């Protein structure tokens with residue numbers, strides 16, 4: 001059975017066990033707000049490069065810190081490796097966030113080359129300096145997002161999670177894939193359960209939540225404290241409503257009809273226009289394409305949307321395309 005108790009990350013109390021993963025290039029303000037609205041108890045920002053934040057001028061820094069108070073509870077994620085720089089960057093994010101998450105899982109080549117992100121999956125002991133410095137410098141709960149190892153021959157998730165706990169983190173996020181896997185293959189939920197069995201801080205499980213059933217199964221089988229949805233939520237904030245309904249009330253909600261998807265997308269377009277300080281049409285159009293997933297004739301809808309040149313044209317296309325059968 002899923003446990004229905006409140007979830008706590010140190011002093012932060014959350015009203016359900018569902019959160020939106022950090023997604024670079026996806027989690028704009030409007031998307032985070034909408035995921036909250038549809039039920040995510042906590043949303044994560046995309047990673048912010050701590051050295052970039054510290055070095056930036058005021059305008060550059062403002063562009064890296066697009067946050068609004070309505071989107072709280074919010075976790076802001078930092079990536080870096082120099083504890084001093086990471087501590088220095090805290091002052092810029094603290095006014096906006098409820099928790100600080102540290103990225104030890106990004107498999108991007110450039111990031112690995114800078115010995116950041118998933119580089120630490122090969123050298124988990126090096127996380128200690130970073131986590132303890134950041135946790136010692138802020139009142140906000142500090143969490144760490146890790147992978148389960150560098151490759152399938154060197155799984156080290158339990159040892160890494162213990163390092164995270166011992167260094168003073170308030171929770172650990174476990175993405176159940178190795179660095180070598182990137183985003184492919186199945187996420188290893190057994191590894192998430194093994195971490196849960198061995199650490200005393202809350203465990204947030206991540207990987208392959210595509211439906212409410214998946215979220216419930218992850219919570220039930222791994223006993224993790226929260227389930228984090230990534231790609232399954234792209235273009236589909238409604239996933240959180242389905243998850244909350246199933247997990248908190250035991251009620252399975254049907255998938256949205258194409259008409260309901262159209263309304264959700266139009267709502268997103270309105271919200272984007274209202275809350276994004278800098279409106280990037282290509283970003284809005286890309287979201288609209290993601291929102292086609294699961295709709296009838298998604299491929300042709302996407303193609304039409306990709307041709308839109310303005311917001312007005314986009315709205316016209318969405319209204320027309322989502323009213324067509326098939």
Ligand SMILES: Cc1cc2nc3c(=O)[nH]c(=O)nc-3n(C[C@H](O)[C@H](O)[C@H](O)COP(=O)(O)O)c2cc1C
Nearest residue numbers: 021022023024046047103175207208209229230231
């Ligand atoms: C487009 C994209 C951007 C991502 N950006 C980040 C990021 O900024 N920080 C991070 O820790 N993980 C990032 N991830 C990884 C996700 O947070 C998550 O761990 C991964 O997608 C696995 O979850 P899923 O199987 O539910 O998608 C990203 C993944 C994708 C697909």
